[in-house]
Amino acid sequence: MSGKAKPCVVLLSGGLDSSVAGAVARAKGRELNALSFRYGQRHSRELGMARSQARALGCASHRVLSLPLGSIAAGSLLLGQGARAGAGRGVPATYVSFRNGIFLSLAFAWAETLGADEVWGGWCRTDHQGYPDCRLPFFRAFEKAARLGTAAGSRGARLKVVAPLAGLSKAETVALGLSLGVDLAKTHTCYAGSSRPCGKCDACRLRAQGFRLAGKQDPLTAR
Amino acid sequence: MSGKAKPCVVLLSGGLDSSVAGAVARAKGRELNALSFRYGQRHSRELGMARSQARALGCASHRVLSLPLGSIAAGSLLLGQGARAGAGRGVPATYVSFRNGIFLSLAFAWAETLGADEVWGGWCRTDHQGYPDCRLPFFRAFEKAARLGTAAGSRGARLKVVAPLAGLSKAETVALGLSLGVDLAKTHTCYAGSSRPCGKCDACRLRAQGFRLAGKQDPLTAR
Numbered sequence: 001m002s003g004k005a006k007p008c009v010v011l012l013s014g015g016l017d018s019s020v021a022g023a024v025a026r027a028k029g030r031e032l033n034a035l036s037f038r039y040g041q042r043h044s045r046e047l048g049m050a051r052s053q054a055r056a057l058g059c060a061s062h063r064v065l066s067l068p069l070g071s072i073a074a075g076s077l078l079l080g081q082g083a084r085a086g087a088g089r090g091v092p093a094t095y096v097s098f099r100n101g102i103f104l105s106l107a108f109a110w111a112e113t114l115g116a117d118e119v120w121g122g123w124c125r126t127d128h129q130g131y132p133d134c135r136l137p138f139f140r141a142f143e144k145a146a147r148l149g150t151a152a153g154s155r156g157a158r159l160k161v162v163a164p165l166a167g168l169s170k171a172e173t174v175a176l177g178l179s180l181g182v183d184l185a186k187t188h189t190c191y192a193g194s195s196r197p198c199g200k201c202d203a204c205r206l207r208a209q210g211f212r213l214a215g216k217q218d219p220l221t222a223r
Numbered sequence: 224m225s226g227k228a229k230p231c232v233v234l235l236s237g238g239l240d241s242s243v244a245g246a247v248a249r250a251k252g253r254e255l256n257a258l259s260f261r262y263g264q265r266h267s268r269e270l271g272m273a274r275s276q277a278r279a280l281g282c283a284s285h286r287v288l289s290l291p292l293g294s295i296a297a298g299s300l301l302l303g304q305g306a307r308a309g310a311g312r313g314v315p316a317t318y319v320s321f322r323n324g325i326f327l328s329l330a331f332a333w334a335e336t337l338g339a340d341e342v343w344g345g346w347c348r349t350d351h352q353g354y355p356d357c358r359l360p361f362f363r364a365f366e367k368a369a370r371l372g373t374a375a376g377s378r379g380a381r382l383k384v385v386a387p388l389a390g391l392s393k394a395e396t397v398a399l400g401l402s403l404g405v406d407l408a409k410t411h412t413c414y415a416g417s418s419r420p421c422g423k424c425d426a427c428r429l430r431a432q433g434f435r436l437a438g439k440q441d442p443l444t445a446r
Contacts, residue, residue: 035295063294063295065291065294065295066289066291067290068288068289069332071286071288072258072286072288072329072332072333072336073332073333073335073336089378091374091377095374096332097331097332097333097335097336097373097374098328098331098332098335098369098372098373099332100372101328101331101332101368101369101372101373102325102328102329102332104328105321105324105325105327105328106295106325108320108321108324109292109295109296109319109320109321109322109324109325110295110296110320112296112320112321113295113296113320132371132372132373132374132376132377133372133373135371135372137371138368138371138372141364141367141368141371141372142368142372144364144367144368145324145361145364145365145367145368146321146324148355148358148360148361148364149321149323149324149355149356149358149361149364149365150320150321150324150355150356151314151318151320151355153355154314154355155312
């Protein structure tokens with residue numbers, strides 16, 4: 001391949017979806033720069049998986065940023081807190097206030113530093129249904145804010161949020177990941193954080209259903 | 224006064240402008256919740272001033288968040304780095320990539336937790352001229368993203384960025400601050416970080432000009 005690969009930032013959590021999104025970006029010939037966050041999740045197993053995936057994807061760089069979200073975005077199950085702020089009435093108890101707004105703002109800051117126009121992430125159809133900050137109208141609005149609010153954007157860079165899984169079911173994501181050679185044993189999905197999925201949380205149930213409908217065996221639950 | 228004051232988040236840097244913006248919010252009867260950031264600025268004198276102002280303004284709460292911006296938004300004079308990313312061609316060397324996008328995303332996350340609709344800040348006419356993320360079109364676009372991307376917004380909360388100094392010169396800001404009783408001796412402006420303004424950096428020059436045109440003595444330079 002000749003010419004320089006176009007750089008992008010990939011939000012890489014270490015979960016199944018973001019790993020597959022990263023593999024799509026790589027398949028499209030992008031130079032990958034992975035961005036992960038330590039934000040008070042109840043467990044750090046995901047971050048180890050993010051590191052594995054960043055290596056496997058051949059990322060040009062990988063940053064893990066610590067964010068003190070617990071002190072401002074209280075009340076999510078994901079932050080190890082029982083109560084909620086914002087959740088309810090169709091919004092899952094794992095909602096963390098404006099999390100993707102925060103992640104995208106940091107990603108576009110880094111993108112500008114790298115000279116990248118695109119931020120990729122693994123937002124999927126199921127996320128879209130529950131989380132307001134995983135929906136395409138939000139991404140379009142955020143792109144506009146980023147174009148207006150960065151030096152690069154104000155000079156004409158077409159900053160973009162790329163969500164290659166937005167239209168896919170979990171089964172389609174599993175199949176796509178396998179077709180792209182993603183090592184799904186090196187992804188973490190369970191909210192509980194043990195190496196073997198608990199099988200009970202929403203994330204585990206969605207993942208199990210995805211593998212089942214794709215007609216594949218999840219390597220994490222293989223005996 | 225009867226009834227509960229409407230809560231808001233105020234971005235409080237410890238500089239002159241944000242202190243005056245906070246005083247305007249207080250004068251409008253808001254409950255103030257101050258948010259400050261430690262993000263690798265070359266000095267921390269500003270944060271001490273932010274604490275003083277938060278006390279003086281009677282803020283209901285004050286959070287100081289540490290953000291590792293140096294690892295992603297390299298190249299600003301403000302981060303103590305010589306080179307630049309994004310600056311040049313009309314953008315000051317003190318530009319930190321998408322800084323206000325990052326600050327606003329965290330502020331709206333906290334606002335949702337607090338049940339607040341407004342984020343106030345001290346962006347002024349001079350900022351507006353240089354920094355893309357201090358301009359009203361950016362704020363309008365960001366509000367839209369926040370309304371779409373938060374649970375509160377998606378239920379109809381009219382989230383707003385409030386920039387009471389947007390149309391004011393520095394002299395008008397100085398006069399407004401004095402009329403509202405802001406202790407301008409407890410603000411910090413100089414990029415260099417010493418207690419007495421260096422008098423040479425852009426921030427010092429703008430401040431000195433503001434006091435001069437307002438016909439007032441800057442308490443920081445009084446003998």
